[in-house]
Amino acid sequence: MNKEEFLRTLERLLKSLPKQESQKMLDYYAEMIEDRMEEGMSEESAVEDLGDVGVIASQILSTQPVKEKKLSNPAKVLIVSLLILGSPLWACIALALLALILTGLLLILTGYILIWLIPVLACVFMVAGLIVCCVSILGSPFVMASSFTTGLLQLGVGFIAAGLSILAGLFMVVVSRFFVRMTVGFSHWLKVHVFCRMKEVHLWQS
Amino acid sequence: MDAQLKKGFLEFCVLASLKNKDSYGYQIVKDVSQYIEISESTLYPILRRLEASQSVVTYTEEHKNRLRKYYRITPKGKESIQLFLDEWKEIQSIYEYIKGEMDHE
Structure with missing residues (x-):
């Protein structure tokens, strides 16, 4: 060679x-x-x-x-093997925790929806009252032509509906304002007290 | 000689061969192999290790129309020879102990 x-x-x-x-x-x-x-x-x-x-x-x-393998450290190997061996246990715990967190989130969401139903209902009342008042008041002259008392009654109902609609509208605005403040406050509180603490725990664990 | 012992000694033999003159691969093999068996393929990883630990530095020089890589010992390399020599007393007392136990029978 x-x-x-x-x-x-x-x-x-x-x-x-x-x-x-x-x-x-x-x-x-x-x-x-x-x-x-x-x-x-x-x-x-x-x-x-x-x-x-x-x-x-x-x-x-x-x-x-x-090439240096990062996992050559015996302690790390031990930890990884324990994690793998214990996977039935910690996987269950992790799943349970996940389920708990999801339930909590759903409850909070449900709470929000329930609370916000009130202003939504008020809004529906307002719109309905507006429609009733418009129809009643505009229709009353035609009814008056056939029966004056019925027409007068209808006119009155129309005004009452208008009043209720305005009240519902005011109620909606006030409640909405309050809820917005509350929702923002609660979300903020949740963020600060739950998620940040979770982050702290996470940081501490790692 | 025991492979582990030999491995330990080789490094210092190579350093010693560079102590008084810069040298190149084949010359180092020739110098060291008078005392301890060494081949090119065992020398290479030793040189690499010594270079990595900054016990030697390398430079390339032209020699008869070709390039040759030279090795030069650094103060750190000289220091590690000295440390090896200082350890000798310890090695000797280990030797005495082993020998003593053998002769004791």
Whole structure:
């Protein structure tokens, strides 16, 4: 085997190494061969003197620093194995916790919806009252033409409906304002007292 | 010689071979192999380790129309030779203990 063949074979065997790394190896062995030849060895015997190229390559590959595995730490290995072994337990606990959190969120959402039903209802009342008042008042002259008392009654109902509608509207505005303040306040409180505390616990745990 | 012991000694042999002159791969192999068996493929990782620990520095110089990589010992490398020599007393007392126990029978 001459130098060229030796280096080509070595290059092929070291294919798994980074290019830069295998190039350093090739330079190193080329220098070794050349230094031997300079001492008077023939090219063939210089290559032979280095030993079997396969053995050299496997030696190089076995002494390459293996890329540090982050989990070589025995404590970490222990923790991971415990986590895996205990997975039936902690998975159940985690699921239960998740369910609890979801239930809590749904309850809060339901509460919001229930509370907001009040202003929504007030709004419906207002619109209904508005329609009734418009229809009654506008329709009353036609009814009066046939029966004055019935028409008068209808006119009165119309005014009452208008009054109720205005009251419902006012109620809606006041209640909405109050609820908006309350909702924002409660959400804020929830954020500060529950989620931030959860975050603190999380930080503390990690 | 025991492989572990040899591995420990080789590093200091290589450093010692660089103590008084800069040297290159083949020369180091020739110098050291007079005392302890060493091949190019065992030398390479040792040089790499020494370079990484800044016990040696390398430079490339032209030699007869080709490049040759030279190794030079650093003060840190010299220091580690000294530390190895200072440890010798300890090694010797370990030797005495082992030998003493063997002769005791």
